[in-house]
Amino acid sequence: MYQPPSWFHELWAARSAFSAGLLTTVQCSALAILCGTVLGVCAGLVLTYGRWWGRWPFRIYVDLVRGTPVFVLVLACFYMAPALGWPITAFAAGSLGLSLFCASHVAEIVRGALQAIPRGQLEAGKAIGLTFRQSLAYVLLPQALRQVLPTWVNAATEIVKASTLLSVIGVAELLLSTQQVIARNFMTLQFYLFAGVLFFLINYAIALLGRAIEKRVALL
Amino acid sequence: MTPNVTDTSQPLLSIEGLHKAYGTTEVLKGVDLTLQRGNVLTLIGSSGSGKTTLLRCVNLLEDFQQGRIVLEGQSIGYHEQAGRRVRHPEKVVAAHRGMTGMAFQQFNLFPHLSALENVTLGLRKVKKLPRDQAVALAETWLDRVGLLARKHHCPGQLSGGQQQRVAIARAIAMSPSLMLFDEPTSALDPELVGEVLAVIKGLAEEGMSMLLVTHEMRFAYDVSDQIVFMNQGRIEEKGAPKELFDHPASTRLKDFLKNIRF
Numbered sequence: 001m002y003q004p005p006s007w008f009h010e011l012w013a014a015r016s017a018f019s020a021g022l023l024t025t026v027q028c029s030a031l032a033i034l035c036g037t038v039l040g041v042c043a044g045l046v047l048t049y050g051r052w053w054g055r056w057p058f059r060i061y062v063d064l065v066r067g068t069p070v071f072v073l074v075l076a077c078f079y080m081a082p083a084l085g086w087p088i089t090a091f092a093a094g095s096l097g098l099s100l101f102c103a104s105h106v107a108e109i110v111r112g113a114l115q116a117i118p119r120g121q122l123e124a125g126k127a128i129g130l131t132f133r134q135s136l137a138y139v140l141l142p143q144a145l146r147q148v149l150p151t152w153v154n155a156a157t158e159i160v161k162a163s164t165l166l167s168v169i170g171v172a173e174l175l176l177s178t179q180q181v182i183a184r185n186f187m188t189l190q191f192y193l194f195a196g197v198l199f200f201l202i203n204y205a206i207a208l209l210g211r212a213i214e215k216r217v218a219l220l
Numbered sequence: 221m222t223p224n225v226t227d228t229s230q231p232l233l234s235i236e237g238l239h240k241a242y243g244t245t246e247v248l249k250g251v252d253l254t255l256q257r258g259n260v261l262t263l264i265g266s267s268g269s270g271k272t273t274l275l276r277c278v279n280l281l282e283d284f285q286q287g288r289i290v291l292e293g294q295s296i297g298y299h300e301q302a303g304r305r306v307r308h309p310e311k312v313v314a315a316h317r318g319m320t321g322m323a324f325q326q327f328n329l330f331p332h333l334s335a336l337e338n339v340t341l342g343l344r345k346v347k348k349l350p351r352d353q354a355v356a357l358a359e360t361w362l363d364r365v366g367l368l369a370r371k372h373h374c375p376g377q378l379s380g381g382q383q384q385r386v387a388i389a390r391a392i393a394m395s396p397s398l399m400l401f402d403e404p405t406s407a408l409d410p411e412l413v414g415e416v417l418a419v420i421k422g423l424a425e426e427g428m429s430m431l432l433v434t435h436e437m438r439f440a441y442d443v444s445d446q447i448v449f450m451n452q453g454r455i456e457e458k459g460a461p462k463e464l465f466d467h468p469a470s471t472r473l474k475d476f477l478k479n480i481r482f
Contacts, residue, residue: 118326118328120324120326120328121328121330123281123324123328124322124324124328124329124330124387126279126280126281126314126317127279127281127317127320127321127322127324127391128317128318128321128341128342128346128390128391128394129314129315129317129318129342129346129394130314130341130342130345130346131310131311131314132310134345134346138330138341138345139330139341142332143330143331143332146332217332219331219332219374219376
């Protein structure tokens with residue numbers, strides 16, 4: 001009598017597809033979170049302390065990106081970059097879209113955190129003779145970091161989740177890999193559940209990292 | 221730029237024709253003031269009279285539209301260039317601010333740093349002292365304000381009075397030529413006022429030059445060489461504490477003193 005192969009057997013058979021998909025998801029998410037955070041911190045600084053001519057391009061950028069679905073942003077990067085004469089891979093286009101999305105959120109988080117610092121802190125820095133850059137480095141940013149961390153963890157996990165949208169432009173990240181595996185063995189529930197667990201583990205790791213940093217920099 | 225030029229013939233600080241406006245609201249309407257080295261000058265007056273603004277102009281936490289502030293022979297904030305008034309570049313402004321120390325009403329200690337780190341930050345980043353020297357100097361001053369035992373405490377673990385004493389140590393450790401006190405005891409519980417005033421008085425007795433804004437009239441009377449009464453952005457009356465308090469000339473000062481408890 002025919003015995004259908006067990007779930008473990010199918011999982012083992014699909015191990016390379018899963019690990020490649022997981023790796024792609026982690027890569028594009030990490031890239032987007034990293035670039036988005038760097039760009040977002042810069043944008044947040046300009047939004048908080050810049051003059052109007054520095055602020056308004058970033059203001060427009062942040063409002064535009066935050067008001068657009070990530071999906072649209074990813075598609076826009078995928079189709080518009082080649083149309084504008086910049087041939088990029090689907091992976092690069094998707095990561096760019098996620099980075100832009102992440103940056104707009106981080107920019108607002110950073111601006112909010114910096115504006116929540118009492119004005120007296122910058123004044124105290126000035127009063128002992130610190131330049132603005134020094135005040136920023138030693139007084140303002142360390143305090144903003146504590147405000148930013150919990151919300152930043154939130155933004156980072158959003159990016160991991162949004163990375164599933166890259167499946168639509170043909171990037172074989174975890175979700176698309178899962179779908180391809182399911183197309184072969186029809187174990188729909190089991191493998192979607194498995195993919196869900198992997199996504200959860202990635203985000204739980206980010207949350208743990210955030211908590212660890214929070215604990216290290218906590219104010220007494 | 222040498223902040224510590226000692227020229228005793230000149231006043232330490234001179235302010236001439238200082239005008240300051242927020243938009244169309246004039247808050248300082250031509251203030252003239254001189255402070256000799258080693259003296260304590262106290263600004264009194266009702267709220268909104270411009271005394272805190274005047275203090276904050278001296279270290280350029282507020283900019284001003286007209287007039288000159290000269291500290292240690294150096295023009296603060298602005299210089300003339302081809303007949304136009306130009307703001308000093310940021311580096312010069314920062315260096316000038318380093319010549320004064322300031323204690324704020326709200327202390328403004330850095331909450332993420334310990335008491336010791338609050339004091340060493342300026343020593344290390346502005347004065348560029350090596351770590352061990354900065355720590356030694358900071359410990360000397362924390363000891364002076366009676367808080368050496370609390371050096372590893374964060375501001376949140378200190379009382380208001382203790383925070384203000386750390387803030388004073390942070391300012392004075394930079395060896396400023398002039399200390400600015402902006403209502404240093406106004407945010408404190410009454411029983412904590414004394415410990416802060418004692419520290420300030422100790423510094424005054426050692427010859428620290430000070431510009432002080434306070435509502436503690438008894439203290440102002442004791443510690444000041446000169447008292448300036450401000451009203452609506454102008455200096456209404458000035459003089460030695462005894463003559464000013466005992467024989468006020470203007471009716472405004474009389475009214476002001478009537479409402480003050482000693």
